[in-house]
Amino acid sequence: MSTVDERQEGPILQELLKHIKSESKCGISSCLVRLKNDSKCYKQFAKDGGLGILVNLLHYHNVKILNMTLSILANACMNPDAREKVKGSKIANRVVSILKHIKLGNTLHCRACRLIGNLSECEWHAKSLCEAGVIQALVDCLQLDTNMQTYLMGVRAIRNIWRTHEGSTEEILESGIICRITGLLVSAKEKSETNTKYLELIETCLKAACAFLATLDPRVGEQMRGEKDIQGYKCIIQCCDMNNKIAIKCLYNLCQIAECRPILGNSGAIEILIVLIKDRSELSKEILVSLCLFCREAVNRARVRMGSGLELMLSLLKDPSDEKYHPMLLHALAQFVYDDPSIVIMIKNGLLDVLVTRLKKMVTETITNDEIIVSKKRGSDSPPSKQNELKYNKTSLGRFSSDYYCDDWSPGSAASVSSSPPSTPPLPFYDSIENDENTEDNYSPVCSDTEFMDNEDEPQTEVESLKSCKSIIIDVEESQNSERSSKSNVCEYANVWTLVLLSRLSHSNDPIDRLADPPTIEALSAYIRHTKNPRASRILTRIIRNGAYLISLLKQGFVFKAQTLYGSEQYTRQLCALAETGGAIGELTSILLRGEDTHKQVIAVSIPFLIKSRYILKSLLNNHGGLRLIFNVLSDQQHTLYENAIWSICRLANTLEIQPEIMEKCQITDTASTDFPRVYDNHPKPATVTFELDDGTTVDACRQTLCQKSDAFSAMLEGNFSESGKKRVKLRNTSKEGLNTLLLAANGATFETRTIESLLDAVLLADKFLMADISDILTESSISKLNYKNFSRAWNWAKANSCHELKSCCVKSFLTASMTRSERVQAFQDFSTSGNFHEFLDDMKEIINNVLCQR
8 A cells, every 4th residue: 555655656757757668558557547637746747847758658559548648738738838848849740640540439539639729729839730731630530420529629629720820721711621610510500409419519610610700701701601502601690590699700700701791691691680689688789780781782781671770770870878889870871872762761760860960969079179179289299290190190090901802893873773772882891899899989981082972963973982982990909099099080980971871861852851951951050160061061052952942941041141151152152043933932922921920031131142133122122021021120139130131231232233422522501601701901910820619629720721722711811801810710610620630631641540520520621611622632531431330420420411422322331341240230230329220221221222123
């Protein structure tokens, strides 16, 4: 008994070597049993370098010894340290030799495959095994009618070699072993219906299939079809129907191979995916991406449509909790833009609501991004080189991939839209899911500047522009800066697909319900205002161009918003072209006569922006009360259309080509008499004369200059009048500011800085004292000085001094002068604060009516 204990505690390495030397099969077997059953004994054996001895035993011609040696090595090589210790040995050649040459029983093959699988966790060993011919050996092994455990180990071994040694892929593909594994999967699926032990083989085959499909090589997809009747695809789809996560990943990978998708769709994959999404407790990203990928082919789009897939995707787009999936869903729906039945279904199921919500979010994102950019500009201290680096990284993240190997797809004409639309071009893959299922969506297509549906006059060009769509797959290991850039790209290209779908709706000749309603137009206008996006601008133009939307747009006051938007001239031009058609004129007339008061007012105020024909303007504004409505709004400063009415009446004056008259003189009806009483006293005359005004103030002037410039002053100061020769002369009805301005003009001094009232007073004085040249200069200066700051003051001055021509000139200048919107409103409000506002409105109405009623 003590002898046995000592043997167990002694160094087993030496004992094993002794038995090998003596060729004692019994002794070798005894040592191997101890190594297998006693972990402590094995650890010491491995520590002493005994693994090399076990490798040498692999060529021993004894089944029992080979069996135990394979078992011990397989267990050992689960550990990376053990795999490292047997590097450089002949383990690869010897284990492959066992597979090739020993035909005695399935146990040896099973353990040999297990050892190969464990060794293949290391790239070095996988390469050595391939060089030793392991691929063909495994092919031959799996072709045999063997037990399930051998199949499990053989499939696992192939999967590990494929995964760790890139150089093995071509040999594996050419060997046809993928097709054989697919056959095993199909057979196991059939047998699992009566025997659950085959479920493990199904899982193992599916894991191998996932590894093979990760390369997205079409040859893998071809072999995965199975030997007959695409049983491989059907088997994977059946496993998906059982909510098998590995099968779902296989289907996801298969869907990324374009050549596989039509066959998968024909095998019922689309219907299964739709059911899985509907029955979900938690949305699976792989399932959703797979469904989106199926939207790329015409034949599969038809199945998605018939299987209620469109309704399902729209319901997900309406759910804020699924927001991270919205970019890929929008991208998928964008593939249906040439399929009229699909568009009808999407519209009925709330596509427009989704797009309006997206537009509002896009506006919010734009405002936020602008604020961030401004903040960074204020506080940024990063060098230009780093900023440039980030700029370029935005379009160089990850790797490019295209849907088909051939990039020259040829869609049919967009002019002939059918229920089975043409195949779409290569479009972006969705980001890799295998690495981290919890990472956020990095789906990030890259599109050309010439976008789909942008060229409104060339439908085929719109289709062709999608050819330039590429994709970027973002690696999970990207830096944080890259991740932020990726998320930014996701938002950016989600916006692109939003505009693509909205563009399709705008192309519809038949009116689409609520497309021109305020929520849509306000959201689109806000986006254009903040981004000046030409794509969005063209969408709005197409909506405006459709006559069915004209009245709806006018009733919501769009014509006023259009003036403030990027591309306003184009919007106004389109509105004008529609508004002057017979049908539109009839509708406008009907609203003015019988519409609601709110609609009457907004239409009346809109008309001057829309109509250029004087005949039509006279009919709508004069005959049907439009002008009265505009002036009613103008007289109410609290009215919501108040500022727009000011803008409108000025636009009307410009359309009617009203121009201020060129005034030669300011004519007055109440002037002081220049018939001074004559006297005959002759006395010396001082060089300076002081004028005493009605308010007691005085103004000094050069007697000689006045006499030279004015016959009236000459007669008064030099002639036989009582004022002649006096140093102090009284002047009645004369303002100090006006007289000072007159004297400045008479002396050739600068007087442009004088107020408009003093200039006008000076004009009156120049006329009164017969200073014709000075009067002309002052008149010209007064008229040129009129602007939004003094229109009302000049008009009130003209009224007070009965200068009717100047009053008319002030009104016409206000109506037609070049001013900003805020300046025009300010000028009008200056009139409204005066006590003569209603007289001003009457003057304006009279001027407009006189021109409007001319033939």
